[in-house]
Structures are given as structure tokens and as C-alpha cells.
Amino acid sequence: MQQILDVIMEAEKAPDHAEQLRKLSGVTIPTTYEGVVVRAEESTMFDGLSTAEKDPRKALHVQEVPTPEVGPGEALIAVMASAINYNTVWTSIFEPMSTFGFLKRYGKVSELTARHDLPYHVVGSDAAGVVLKVGAGVTRWKAGDQIVAHCLSVELEEAAGHDDTMLDPQQRIWGFETNFGGLAQLALVKANQLMPKPAHLTWEEAASPGLVNSTAYRQLVSHHGANMKQGDVVLIWGASGGLGSYATQMALNGGAIPVCVVSSPDKAELCHRMGAELVIDRAAEGYKFWADKHTQDPSEWKRFGARIRELTGGEDPDIVFEHPGRETFGASVFVAKRGGTIVTCASTSGYEHQYDNRYLWMSLKRIIGSHFANYREAWEANRLIDLGRIHPTLSKTFPMDQTGQAAYDVHRNAHQGKVGVLCLAPATGLGVRDQEKRSQLLNSITRFSGV
Template sequence: MAASTASGSGSPAVTAADFAALPLPESYRAVTVRKDETEMFAGIPTRERDSRKSVHVEQVPLPELGPGEALVAVMASSVNYNTVWSSIFEPLPTFGFLERYGRMSPLAARHDLPYHIIGSDLAGVVLRTGPGVNRWKPGTEVVAHCLSVELESADGHNDTMLDPEQRIWGFETNFGGLAEIALVKANQLMPKPAHLSWEEAASPGLVNSTAYRQLVSRNGAGMKQGDNVLIWGASGGLGSYATQLALAGGANPICVVSSPEKAEICRRMGAEAVIDRNAEGYRFWKDEHSQDPREWKRFGSRIRELTGGEDVDIVFEHPGRETFGASVYVTRKGGTIVTCASTSGYIHEYDNRYLWMSLKRIVGSHFANYREAWEANRLVAKGRIHPTLSKVYPLAETGQATYDVHRNLHQGKVGVLCLAPEEGLGVRDHELRARHLDAINRFRDGRTLPESG
């Protein structure tokens, strides 16, 4: 990979050797949560925990660079729901992950620290590579996916997500992307889409790759042309990519959202079937302990109104407890419910008669392997899938950015500028960008959403 300049000014080309000769700082600014604060929200309900109190921006020492690794100057990053989980110390503090990783080897022990540098996305420039890295050179503009694997076991060599030592970088490992410098494995790196700015390029990684495996890959639902795909939270960070992938793959997304503003975003993406579940008053639970099958049936009838009488082939699940019973019910006979998260609760309840007697499948899906992440990034680079960035914060305000995602005040993705001094920098292919500018800016309408329950 050739080195490229970060300025794009037409000045003489800067070589990989020039970048490799740059002195590295002893410390850098990073977003952290702290081990001695993991009990700060004890007794406070999940919904009321405030990331702005737990997220810090501080100077941290530069980590040692190991074999097969790279140090990347992070121009921009973004907030994912695992950032929220890290910041509110739920479902459990992430320091247990770091302690277990640290026991694996002397090199892994670097990660076991009293602070955790979080963040699972980045766009930036390679600064240094460790022994054994050949493809990626200092100066190369890159994005990173968040799968960290060791691959010392045979289990991971058919699908790296099955590696017993598979971890999510910046969540289950340290030195994440919400920082001025990040430490990654070289097999996390992918080419930065040339037509996107730093903050735009940083926003798809985790969610786009997750949606690709969950929906498109043979390891997930294996979506095909003509499939009806029910997408919960279809304008959100994850659902917005599922919606685009469904449309690009010839499927019919049925987009479930929680406000008229979010419904409009889905229509702007090209979706025709949209359900505002708040406006239509769906309440799948009678109380904390009992679901309401009548609401499942009403929801299924509404879906059939939008599909010409057909049930859904695939349900793109991630809310979890709140919606899972309805998801199992509305899936067609022989269909698939594919789930990757449980943002409303991990204990799912459903009526198994609607699963076993109708030969439905529940498929668990978690992030993506390198090939799946690469294919998902390739679609972005070709202008087939677009960033869903709605708002960008400076690094110093990452706590507020995380609060926005936790409170569902955002549409699409929330970005964070790290070393990039302002938005809009880093674009190399202006011709491709011009062809897709409206789609790139689709989520950038400047509206603040009301808090939703």
C-alpha cells in the first residue's frame, strides 16, 4: 500500500519512510473510563446512568508496539452502543475483560490497566508497524474494524469470529479508537474510502460490518433478492446500514422506528414500508412480566398490509427483550430471526410454539470476520453504502456524544473528531463524492430528537 499525504495539497509526495521517521509522543489524549469508578452508578437504573460523569479525556502513555500490530494516528472515531455499555459499566465493567486478556501473555498484559481507552472505530493514518507487518506502511490512510483475534486455535480458521480468543477492540481490549493514537492488530486495517471525510469514514466500521454479517453473509441470514426484512430501529446506528444493505441487495425492508423524523429518514434512504411504533401505539408487554400476544398479531397484520399480504422472511433483531416475542411471532414459516444485541434487555421471552411448529430459526450473530468487514467496507468505498453520520463532537465532548446515543437523541451515527481539527477534511476522490453527496449528507439535517422511552 502506498503512503499518502494527509493534506492532499498537491505538495511533493510524502513517503512511508518520512512517516516512519516522525518522532512518536510519549503520551496522547484518550477517552477513558476508570477502574476505581466502576461502582459510581451502583443502585442507579440503567436508563438514568449519565455517561458524562464517567467518561474522561486525559493524557495516557503511548503503549508498546508489538509484532503484527500498528499504531494509527486517529483523525476521527465514532460512538457505538458498546461505548455506552463501557461508560455505564453494564452489563458489567469492562475491566474484567482486560484482566482476563492480560493473563494470556506478557504482551497482552499491556492491556490490563486501571484505565480503559474505549472506542471501536477509527479513520486515520498508519504511524508505525510492528515486526511481521508487510502490507500496511506508515502514511497509509486506513479505517479499522474492531475484531481482535489471536488465531492460535484451529477453531478460528474457518470463521475468525469463532476464535476462542476473539475480542472486540476498544471494548474487550484496551487502546481503542476514541483517542489521538490507537493500537490495533494489522489484520484490523482496511483502506479508507477515498471520497469520504475522516469523520464520515470512521462512522460505518462496526455497525456496517455487523449488519453485513447479520443480514447478508451466509454466517447470518443469507438475505436474497425479494426477501421481506423487518428492521428494528431502522434509522439508528445499526439499523440504518441494515436498511441500506436490504435495498442494495434487492430486498424489501420494513422499517420500524419511533418517531416521524426517523420515519422520514428511512423514506429518504429509499424504504417504502415504514412503521412508527410509537404513533401506532404498539405495546408488546402488558406489564414487566407478561407479553401481549394480541399486540404481536396486530403488528403482524400491519406488516402484511405493507407487504401485500406476505410475512417477513428475516427479522433483523437487536432490541432484545422488548421486541423478541413479536419478532418470533411475525416471521414467516421457515424464516429467520437473526440477533446481534439486546439493548432493551438480555433475557428474551417468546412463545416457542411459533418457532418450532413453523420451523423458524434463531441465528446469533456477532460483529464480523475480516472478510465480511472488508466486503462491507468495499461497498462503502464504491459508493453503494453511505455513512449515516448525523452529528460530530470534538474529542473533549465524547461524554456528551455517548449520552446522546444512550438516550436515543441521535439518528444514524454520532462521530468524534480526534486529531482532525475540523469536519470535512481527508477527502481524496472529489468526483465520486460529488455523485453521492446527497446520500452522504442524508442524516445531516441538524435536528435534535426528543428523548424517547
């Protein structure tokens, strides 16, 4: 592993860094590597505890694991940095189910996928790094290429996936429903998960947008999602968080009018820094959409809707960007305008949603389910990062041996934007290839840093 890192670090300051990285084609691939794992033997460790009581730090371990063989159409990458997504939190607390069920089912697909069915699960659905080796049939990528990886893993052997790869019956999220994920020194991906690393970003910055940026793109911009247009009023829950911070930028970049919902003055300030003008601090204004565990309070929906119209000059949201789920969904359906769209991609506060269907059917509203992004959407979202139209929202970076703490912070919502993890990278700030472009965009790139 040290030989791999030495080549990458020698290329760091070399003017011909791309050529220097080609030396990785001659490096011996180590037989083992360190990865962040959950263990099948511990999958019942939190039984009987509430979600809030479950601690990712107890379930996430850094351990040495065997390096998988690289199969046809695959690539092995040296991971310089990764990031925490909520699916890693779910994996670490074994909710809503243990991911070992996913690995077992995937292992039955073919002899190649059988490698994923193991008593440990290397987690993580983001990565920035360098290609080490490619399998048979891979022509676009070669050893030394600097890449980021998106998390769509799909077999594409059935017709259903060829119009929209998210509809493939064997669609999975890498590092969550497959093994050998990105929170590790090495990672195994399908070669069509690879995209060019934006040259003006550090490794940890480049690793942080992947999952959430692509998810927000499909959810808001794509015709598979809300198909946002200029002038749309877009209500964004958790607008300074890992997902919402990209939705906020995309709304602004696309000429829409974001109404950002946050839970503290600090988070409101971050939204203003991104350029948003309309912000609701739901904690300060005391919204309580549930009177108790079983009963929602429609009067609070109405108060919330009135506040939105006060900010927008009387307009209701054309689009509601949903991901908290149970806690907010009733309010989301209520406040969307007549003919409006509620687009949902997650349920971090609970999967069983309740809403008053009269406000949906009688006002001709739509609910759209949205999950990650297809290949084209992921590339388009990454292009926006590369162009400097959308920026990373990285607030803090942990070393790999503190991944449990990083996931704990996300579980407790004690973070802003995205939380990064250094894997092979020995320090933050490495990997920048285009300093001139970076200097022009620095204030936007670093506006979440240290918050």
C-alpha cells in the same frame, strides 16, 4: 503530537498527499497521548441506579495516557476521527459488567496482552486515520497509509478460528474487550484490523460505518447470518439508527424489501430518504408489546403482524433483523414467516428475552446469533462503502472532549444514524481524496447530516 498533525495537515491539500504522508515514518512517536477512558476506581459509581439513570458523561474522561509499545503484528495509528457505538455506552455505565474484567482476562493470555490490563480503559471501536508505525512481521501496511480500522481482535493461534475468525476462542472486540481503543489521538490495533480508507469520504464519515456496517453485513448478507436474497421481506427494528440504517441500505442494495420500524416521523422520513417504501412508526401506532414489566401482550404481536402484511400485500417477514432484545423479541419471533429467520446481534433494551416457543418450533423458524463480522466480511462491507453502494449515516460530530455527551445522546436514543467524534482532526470536512466521486454521491453521503 503536533508534529504528527502538522504532517497530516500539510498533506491535506498537497497533490501528492500520499507521498507527503510518508514523512510520518520519520516523526518521533510521543510518549503520551490523550484518550477517552473509564477508570477502574469508578466502576461501582452507578451501583443501585437503573440503567436509564446512569450517565455516561460522569464516567467518560479525557486524560493523558502512556503510549503502548508496538508489538509484532501490530500497528500504531494516528486517529483522525472515531464514532460512538453502543458498546461504548455499555462500557461507560458498567453494564452488563465492568470491562475491567475483560482486560484482566485478556492480560493473562500472553506477555504481549498483559499491556491491556490497566486501571484505565481507552475505549472506542471505530477509527479512521493514518498509520504511524508497524510492528515486526507487518508487510501490507506502512507509515502514511490512510486507513479505517475494524474492531475484530483475534489471536488466531487455535484451529477453531480459521474457518470463521469469529469462532476463535480468543476473539474480542477492540476498544471494548481490549484496551487502546479508537476514541483517542492514537490507537493500537492488530495490523489485520486495518482496511483502506474510502477516498471520497471525510475522516469522520469514514470512521462511522466500521462496526455497524460490518455487523449488519454479517447479520443480513453473509451465509453466517440470514443469507438474504433478492425479494426477501426484511423487518428492520430501529431502521434509522446506527445499526438499522446500514441494514436498511443493505436490504435495498441487495434487492430485498425492507419493512422499517422507527419511533418518530423524523426517523420515518430518513428511511424514505434511503429509498425504503414500507415504514412503521411504532410510537404513532401505539404498539405496546408488554402489558407490564413481566407480561407480554400477544394481541399486540398479532396487531403488529397484521400491519406488516398490510404493507407487504399479505407477506410475513422472511428475515427479522433484531437488536433491541427484550422489548421486541417476542414480537419478532411471532411475526417471522413460517420457516423464517430471526437474526439477533444485541439486546439494547434487555438481555433476557422471552417468546412463545410454539411459534418457533411449530412454524420451523430459526434464531441465529450474530456478532460483529469476520475479517473477510469486514473487508466486503468496507468495499461496499468504497464503491459507493452503501453510505455513511453520520448525523452529528462532537469534539473528543465532548465524547461523554455524544455517548449520553446515544444512550438516550436522542440521535439518528451514527454519532462521530473528532480526535486529531481539527475540523470536520477533512480527509477527502476523491472529490469527483464525492460530488457524484454527495446527496447520499450527507442525507443524515444535521438531523
